[in-house]
Amino acid sequence: MGWPGAHFGALPARARAWVEASVGRRAHVLRARQLRGGTASAVHAVDVGTPSGRVLRLVLRRNVRLTWLMEEPDLAEKEARNLQLLERSAIPAPRLVAVDPNGADCDVPAVLMTRMPGRLVLQPADIEPWLRRMAELLPPIHAFDPGSVLVQKWVLWDDLRLCQPPGWSRRVRDWERLIEIVRGPWPAYEPRFVHRDFQHYNVLWSRGRPTAVLDWVNASMGPVELDFGHFRRNLVADFGFEVAERFLHLYREVVGAEPDPFWEALNLTPEWAKTEQQRRELDAYVGSLVAKIG
Incomplete structure (x- = not known):
């Protein structure tokens, strides 16, 4: 059972707007594609352009499974906290960009993080x-x-x-x-x-x-x-x-x-x-x- 109105497909306009606001003023989403996998969340690779011309390569995880969120409503918050913690380590892990712990701004509870190299x-x-x-x-x-x-x-x-x-x-x-x-x-x-x-x-x-x-x-x-x-x-x-x-x-x-x-x-x-x-x-x-x- 999914979050009302949320889905695993294309990135919704509200989620795009949250990504842009999280990156900063006049940032804009250039491309977004759904990544494979993800049973409890929809995961997208998102390229965001900035006013300086720099392109940020990010990943957005949206927790769209309502049944999972009913059991663990703090999924996004936990992931964000762990990513912040790992910044103190040499472990190769994504870095936190932004978190919407309860879906108030993105369409669902979500974590925006850096995209790591590799496949x-x-x-x-x-x-x-x-x-x-x-x-x-x-x-x-x-x-x-x-x-x-x-x-x-x-x-x-x-x-x-x-x-x-x-x-x-x-x-x-x-x-x-x-x-x-x-x-x-x-x-x-x-x-x-x-x-x-x-x-x-x-x-x-x-x-x-x-x-x-x-x-x-x-x-x-x-x-x-x-x-x-x-x-x-x-x-x-x-x-x-x-x-x-x-x-x-x-x-x-x-x-x-x-x-x-x-x-x-x-x-x-x-x-x-x-x-x-x-x-x-x-x-x-x-x-x-x-x-x-x-």
């Missing part, structure tokens, strides 16, 4: 260096200290504790064991700064190297394995279990530590496995987690 690489020609560089992105994120700034505590999106073994599984006992494990006591962890939606759909690349990490709305304080496990789950879905295992080995090399598999298991629910192939790969993943946890 998505979803099917790398050589997956090994791609995986390693994804792993290398994580330590600087997790080492970032927000200081006195209050960052939200992590939220559990997918909860295996609420699930039953899927009827399609050939590893029902492994599922039962994993569910039993996560229903038990949680291990202690040191809260660290985490992206929370770290995956290849949120990383831009140029000439074989990452240029930006995007989509910081859910940045939180939590176990570092939340980022590691979220990406592993996406690797299992898109590339298969063996590729996800290869990322595990590379991650170990990069961080010099063994990630706690409990946090992977806690977020691992069966609903996202839609195809027969994904279900086979997920079963293999579940079996490996049971073997690691015991």
Whole structure:
């Protein structure tokens, strides 16, 4: 369900006017095109001309899903706050230009930010260096200290504790064991700064190297394995279990530590496995987690 009057298509006149007002007097939108992706928001690349002749290359995220905003009305405000926080870091992330936290000026709650260079690489020609560089992105994120700034505590999106073994599984006992494990006591962890939606759909690349990490709305304080496990789950879905295992080995090399598999298991629910192939790969993943946890 969308925000009344808002949509994912062409950039509305009211949103254009807000962008221009946010950039400054006599600024004008030259071009706007919708970017791929975005399930809860409409994202546009916007080129804005200024009186000096300079062209600003920006991105506008408009939160158009009413159902999401009913659950989290401060989505735009959170993203803006996180982007401001990241200005103190060396993490390659967009910079905040303006925010309309409640849609009073833009047509919906919105964030205007700088456009980062690069493009998505979803099917790398050589997956090994791609995986390693994804792993290398994580330590600087997790080492970032927000200081006195209050960052939200992590939220559990997918909860295996609420699930039953899927009827399609050939590893029902492994599922039962994993569910039993996560229903038990949680291990202690040191809260660290985490992206929370770290995956290849949120990383831009140029000439074989990452240029930006995007989509910081859910940045939180939590176990570092939340980022590691979220990406592993996406690797299992898109590339298969063996590729996800290869990322595990590379991650170990990069961080010099063994990630706690409990946090992977806690977020691992069966609903996202839609195809027969994904279900086979997920079963293999579940079996490996049971073997690691015991």
